[in-house]
Amino acid sequence: MLDIKWLRENLDEAGASLKRRGDGTPVELEGLLDRDEQRRQCLKESETLKNQKKKLSATVGRLKKDGQDAADEMEQVRQINLRIKDLDAEVETCEREIEAKLLRIPNLPDRSIPDGVDEGQNREIRSCGQPPDFSFEPKSHVDLGESLDILDFKRAAKISGARFAVYKGLGARLLRALINFMIDVHTKENGYEEIYPPFLVNEDSLTGTGQLPKFAEELFQMRDDPLYLIPTAEVPVTNYHRDEILPEEALPVRYVAYTPCFRREAGSYGKDTRGLIRQHQFDKVELVQFVPPGRSWEALELLVANAESILQKLNLPYRVVVLCAGDLGFSAAKTYDLEVWLPSQGTYREISSCSNFTDYQARRSHIRYKKKEDGKTGFVHTLNGSGLAAGRLFVAILENYQQADGSVLVPEALRHYLDGEKWIRAR
């Protein structure tokens, strides 16, 4: 959420910045400062009265102790209380309104990101590796997976419905291998601490990271409890430090977490209906960082490099793009997507999204740090990125490592996790 104090002085800048997102947000800024002004007026008067009340009550105490009459003072306080009640009600109304508005205003896009309305204007930063040159028509992971009997979409549909998959045999093992491989790289080489969080979270957590209140339709909600299935590990892991003040010496804090992720995918009915690309449930290894405000931009570059290291170790061709203002997620100030080459689609597809949220999530979820220098508190900057989406990585491996006979070569780096298995072949 944006800082109301900052907005008082920079409303025009905020409006111009938000306009770049192209979703008509500036309108929501209207009335905000009026309510803020009204809130402060009422608060001021209320606090003055409370000060009087305090003094009068103390007088009553003294008088009663001395056995004197205090009826007059008591009556005065009664009158003051009536006024305070009205004022506080008004303050609360204003606060609620301001809060409700602020929670629906997205983060300000960073100045460095390109203009644009959708993914078409995202800008490639660099690419790495060459798309494989097949001497045959490459198959899709769906065809490969089904003929190798390691993926079963049909039975998944029976069990659960559309957009679910069953990984089977060596497929299940490969998925597990990918997850373990990624966690190992991030903990042993990239300096992250492993977290295994709950997969059900409450409303406060989802509000903290920005999924609520605006994007409830994307979430699976429990019927009988105020809990939601996590759409990403970002939610439980970022909220791990909600309502906390971290000592500056503890920063940066870096966590890696494997979790399944659950998304309703409302509004994407026609998209990626076949295969693993878009599922209601998928696995992801997520990287989350908490850093001092001055360090978040370098941290973002490092985060992207950490995510890239997985693709490099697996020799998968990919590129890095920076999202344009119109394609940016709600809470993010800047986002790099990693896109991996998918031979069956002849294109690069998103496999990771790495973002700097600056102080936006920290302000929503009250994650602060105490400065070493002067003991003052400030909001941390939060970042997170997929490192990587396991389901899509599974797709990339099947498709990029497929052979003319329909078998799949296991990348060198993974064999250790599969008891040295070099091939996935039809049985």
Place this chain on the structure above:
RNA sequence: GGAGAGGUGGCCGAGAGGUCGAAGGCGAUUGACUCGAAAUCAAUUGUCCCCUUCCGGGGACCGGGGGUUCGAAUCCCUCCCUCUCCGCCA
């Protein structure tokens, strides 16, 4: 799910309607002593909000919310959480 106990500052722990943001201890910081350290002594040691250019002033917060009262950490209601025992269970 049933029965009971409890949630107070970084931690431990008192406080049981009146000047309590809260005793005491521990921890931490600073100063004194010391060549230095330890020990000792002294001071400081929460967060948020409002007003103020600075200095400073004020309000709120004792799990959350509501109530009683001139006055609530203390009384009442309600919700949440933790712990113990029983039941059930991976």
